[in-house]
Amino acid sequence: MGEQADPARVLEKIRIAEETRRSRFIGQEAITLSHGAGGKASFELIEGLIGPAFSNPLLDSLDDAAVIGLPQGLRLAFTTDSYTVSPLFFPGGNIGSLAVHGTVNDLAVSGAVPVALSAGFILEEGFSVTQLRAIVEAMALAARKIGVPIVTGDTKVVPKGKGDGIYINTAGVGIVRAVWHMGRDAVQPGDRVILSGSIGDHGVAVMIARQGLELEAEIESDTSPLHELAARLIDGVGSALHCMKDPTRGGVATTLNEVAQGSNCAIAVDEAAIPVRPEVNGACEILGLDPLTLANEGKLLAFVAPEAAEKALRILREHPLGADSVIIGEVEEGPAHMVYLRTILGGRRVLDMLVGDPLPRIC
Amino acid sequence: MGEQADPARVLEKIRIAEETRRSRFIGQEAITLSHGAGGKASFELIEGLIGPAFSNPLLDSLDDAAVIGLPQGLRLAFTTDSYTVSPLFFPGGNIGSLAVHGTVNDLAVSGAVPVALSAGFILEEGFSVTQLRAIVEAMALAARKIGVPIVTGDTKVVPKGKGDGIYINTAGVGIVRAVWHMGRDAVQPGDRVILSGSIGDHGVAVMIARQGLELEAEIESDTSPLHELAARLIDGVGSALHCMKDPTRGGVATTLNEVAQGSNCAIAVDEAAIPVRPEVNGACEILGLDPLTLANEGKLLAFVAPEAAEKALRILREHPLGADSVIIGEVEEGPAHMVYLRTILGGRRVLDMLVGDPLPRIC
Structure with a gap:
């Protein structure tokens, strides 16, 4: 999953990239496929052009x-x-x-x-x-x-x-239904990050179908409705539930980065804790894809106060769509906007948003 | 505007067409441009395929x-x-x-x-x-x-x-805002049909721009927001306002037919009363178009109880977007689903929905 990088240096790079995002977008002349992939280029298009034009507190x-x-x-x-x-x-x-x-x-x-x-x-x-x-x-x-x-x-x-x-x-x-405020800005240091199941199924299923590949194991999209899972969490966990997201385009990596930015916190996740089906992993190796940047269409990420995390996990696991739920990491005070992956080998690397466009038209 | 036809015979034709609409659509194999033009073929697609699948009282x-x-x-x-x-x-x-x-x-x-x-x-x-x-x-x-x-x-x-x-x-x-029920099914015999201004401007403006025609008079689309006109009618006319529609794709002819069908009434309109700018009329003659089937994007049709019609007209005319408002006809008991045009020459002809697709991609 890429080489290890010096976090401080990467953080500085991210900061510079953020500052120049708007001006860089202005310099572009034509829309590219990357602008629709849900990763960095999409962010630039939205933050550099569409967002400023429509600006209002709800959209922002x-x-x-x-x-x-x-x-x-x-x-x-x-x-x-x-x-x-x-x-x-x-x-x-x-x-x-x-x-x-x-x-x-x-x-x-x-x-x-x-x-x-x-x-x-x-x-x-x-x-x-x-x-x-x-x-x-x-x-x-x-x-x-x-x-x-x-x-x-x-x-x-x-x-x-x-x-x-x-x-x-x-x-x-x-x-x-929630009477308290939920959202990226409600995420706090100490919050546990819960993922409701294995990742990458949708992205890989679409990619295989598109390329007409023949693989031994049939991989199906996870496309499913999350309204019941979400409602049970709201009812069972209450205001300890700070934020929910569904990691679609750009995958878990992109969604975690969006939450890190919106909360002004850092997020650390354990590579070993993130469930990936063996057949999805195998397909990713063949196709040169990272499951962390692949779209999911039936998974949610929940950010929950530490004292309620076990209860949230239990609630999710009781539902068929959340049976494989796990705590994959936690929110840290800083450095703000940073997402770390604690690798299986014991290292720590920066987990960036999806860059470029490995998977256009995934949804 | 076409030859005169025997109303009874046309009515029978319409009835047969309606009965076989669903089965006819099932026989089709591919989508055509007409299915998107807002006229009869669109109606068949919606009534024959999409509507039945999604069926619920609100959609229906x-x-x-x-x-x-x-x-x-x-x-x-x-x-x-x-x-x-x-x-x-x-x-x-x-x-x-x-x-x-x-x-x-x-x-x-x-x-x-x-x-x-x-x-x-x-x-x-x-x-x-x-x-x-x-x-x-x-x-x-x-x-x-x-x-x-x-x-x-x-x-x-x-x-x-x-x-x-x-x-x-x-x-x-x-x-x-209206506390009474408005809609096609609230339209009643005797209701006056009010049109808020001249028709065909949008359709002709787009058509001229598409074909790169050079005409002496510049014709502009009427694209405008109708929220103020509508709000003033609601406040001023109250429950005597039975229905409002904006005659976009398929034009006034198609919208009147939709209302005639939804109300189980007939509608009679005076050709001479319908405002069409001379330059729009001229362009229609050159392009072989009927202003009554052309899209409008800043006009409304209001169906108002007779005793409130003059007041409604006054209210509309006070607003710049409704300055040219006129009563163009009235709702009659029957024959149900029929729209008549009282022609300038004193005749009476059936005014049908847009058939075919003279103007794809008009909005």
Whole structure:
């Protein structure tokens, strides 16, 4: 997993990179695939161009969903994602189930009960009606299982060669159940970092399907809805639950870095504690990928006060989707914005965000 | 505007077409551009495939926004649209301003005050950062003028040749202000049909920009936010305001047909009363288009009880965006689902939905 680096030197590099992020983005002339990969380049695009233009306190928090105060003390969670995954069908799911789970999960980790989804389709002229039907039925089934209706939608068709079969946008609204503030800025030194299961399944499943590889072991995407796991944590752990995230594009490495930045803390995780299926590990070695930067679509990371960590772990493990939950590390006071990996060999290396674009169109 | 037809015979044809709509769609194998044009084929796709799969009472109403009951008696309006307009920049606006106005207008005609928007970008690799900046700034400006924040977003990048520069999805949430039920099913015989200004401007402006035509008169898109017009009607007219719609894709003809179907009534409109700018009329003649089927992006249709119609007209005319408001017709008991045009020559012809696809990618 790369060579060891001097933390102080890397920290200085990160600081310089952050300071120059905006100005560097301004110098770019064209969008690249990296800008959509969920790692550093995506961050630059959002922080350097889109964020400043739209700037407002809700957007600026850059959390998975915006939380909007409504009259009568209600708090509405609101989120959106576009899905451009290639191929459209992969072991364990398709773009339709993904589009429902992904947006429900953004609501769930924001502490909200999903209330309704929208669905916007951009279809390419000539797209197969049979495939469209399969995708729409997968969305309907996923939504029905969760108990969230798809209440509004839109369909556009673009000429052949101006799309890629189908792109789906879903937005979601939910009512926030947690009465305390959750978010990256609520994460505190001492918090335990809990991961709800093995990582990299979705990224590897899509990559294998895309490249048409034949591997002995079938690897399925973990695409699943996290609303039940999240709700049980909220009910069982209460305000000791400081933050939840779902490590999708950019993987656990990118999500941990986002939390380290949003909390002004450091995070240390144990490489040996992070569950990776042997077949996923094997595929990663063949494909030259790091499971820590691969997308997951049915896993959550929870940041929990130390005294409640064991209880949180027990709650998660009681649910089929959280059976393999583990504590993978803890939050430290500093150096701020730093994520460390304590390696199996006893070393300590900086775990950076996804850089570049090993896996475009993973969701 | 086409030859006169025997209403009874046309009605029978419509009835047969409706009955076989689902089965006909099932027989199709591939998506065509017509499925995205907002007319009959779009209706078939939605009624024959997407609607039945997602079926629930909120979606089934097929209104511009879904209205969701929340705790404490709050009613949330929720809507989404994807924008694929080509070209991206046209006289009077660009895909960014359109993406904000279009979704705000869907909330507005649903009787809601816009509370927040989401923005999902699908960028094509190689897309110009300068153009992206101009589009994002137009969105930010439009949102700021309306006073609605863009609170959550997402950015995906697809490989060169798999997109067309930029596609934008916006979803919107709002709080419904009207305490009475508005919608197509609230429209009643006797209701006056009010149109807030001249039609076809957006459709013609985009068409001219797309084809690079040089015309003497510059025709600008009418892209504008309708939230103020709608709010004033709600406050001033009260429960005599039965329904509002914004006639976008498919134009006034398609919207009137949707209302006739949703209300089980007939609608009769006077051709002479419908305002069309002379330069729009001229361009339509050159391009072979019917202004009644062209998209508008800053006009509303209001269905108002007869005793309140003059007041509604006065209120609309007091606002710059409604200065040219007129009563264009009225709702009749039957024959159900029928829209008639009383022609300038004194005839009466059936006004059908947009059929086929004269104008793909108009929004």
